[in-house]
Amino acid sequence: MRITDRRFALFMMAPAAAFLAAFVLWPLIRFVSNGFYEISPIAGGPREFVGLDNFVAAFESAAFQGASLRTVVYTIVVVVLEFTIGLGVALIFASLGARSAVFRTVFMYPLMIAPVVAGLLWRFLLIDNFGIVNELLRQAGILRSASQIGWLSDPNIALFSVALPDIWLTTSFITLVLFAGLQNVPGDIIEAAKLDGARYPTLLFRVIIPLLRPVIAVALIVRGIDAARAFDIILIQTNGGPQESTTTLSLLIYRTMTRYGDPGLASAMGTIYLVVMLVVATVAIFAIWRPGSDR
């Protein structure tokens, strides 16, 4: 008997589906359901069903509210800066044409570096006293002493400083994606706009960016999701401090789970976080990308 194409397709997808079900879906179901229990942190300890108590506790906790706000700020800072720099560099590469190829490769290298390494490296660059950034700023006459700016020790600016390595690490991704998108912008449309007397800003905002919209959407959504999940890069720089000023949701959930030993509350927080991510990503996909519409 000959197997139908449909059966064959299922047979081919089954191993990957089984793997994802066993090692992603099932853990995730357990994680979400843990949110409804009061759980003792000791392995095999007692669990007690408490309904929505953990969710109420999460919403009411100042730590959760603060971490949510910081996650939003961090994500916006990272995405906005990466997009601005990424688009700028992509436009430069496109304007210079084929001769920029070598520089495109050089620009790509941070993408391969581990976030832990990037975080530690930037912590080393930005450290108050023997950090090279402050020292170079002092030599340039911008700072009076090398400990004037406490990049990672001043609670008012630490959240922005911890974003720097993330921006350094992945702006290239946006550049590469936008650069590839620019290759597909038809040259005659640009020429026509130039002939009509369009100046560069008009050309950029009225012609190039609208044409790139699907590509921009994918780049922003992918980076937005990843920035909102940032964990190791922040943990390694500040461990959430000073004064909790860099404790984003992923750090708070991790800490609630491991250090404060409250897996139930941590699971409730994680579930809220996941639901919000899904809603925001879905809205973003339909708002920016508008699949199916022609313009």
Add this chain to the structure above:
Amino acid sequence: MNGIETNRASSRALLWITLAVVLVIYGFPFIYLLLTSFKTPLDAIAVPASVLPAQWTLENYVTALTKDGVAPALINSVVTAVLSTVFSLVLAVPAAYAITRYRTPSGRVFVLAALVTRMVPTIAVGAPLVETMRTLGLSDTSLGLAIAHTTISLPLSIWLMSSFFESVPNELEEAAKVDGASRLGALWLVVLPVVSGGLAVTAIFAFLASWNEFLFSLLLTSVRAQTTPIVIANFQTQFGLDWGAMTALAAVYSIPVILLTLLLQRHIVAGLTLGAVKG
């Protein structure tokens, strides 16, 4: 010629200068890391900081590589990343092929599920996986960690491989089938050789995802299977902020993958941009 490309000499010069400034800022952190790794441990944290080493030495490399646990961690990183790459390819290739060639509803659900997986915070899967691995007897093993890393790289691999299969014309397999090849035979003998470049790209991304991963390694390993990112992170606490040795180990860990990228950059750019540009 692309319409965006500019020909005016003055604007080209300005663009080159801007680009040079951006690249210097972009390249500086890693170059400084390399320079610091050749300083003496005291020079590395000297005040005021200097860009160039006062005295070039390999002391930090010797310290870092002879530390307890560093050599096993490097081996663990390689073993885990290779295992995870193999798992990803073995699972993703047939799935992606089925998704692109037989457009069934289950295939569409699959692609959507792979997208959603990317939004899941690592801790939400990692914490329950600790228990799963204990049940399976895979706590603190490279195999267990490789399975966990595959949860990250598999959705990405399916996505990438789907794009590569998409670019292979259907006629190739039809011809093979007319010649008497089975569906699996057509995939194995005709389609896979055509997408070998795509397989390489997917393998590199799966390898990198595992090589650079931190949180799963932190949760699922303690001594035996610990990977290098954890050891690098521990330099700050265990050895009292030995920045010199940390930069040396970070250099040893990063340089092979950076070189790999330079060698295969054309393919990697294709992989990075393929899915996104197709929309």
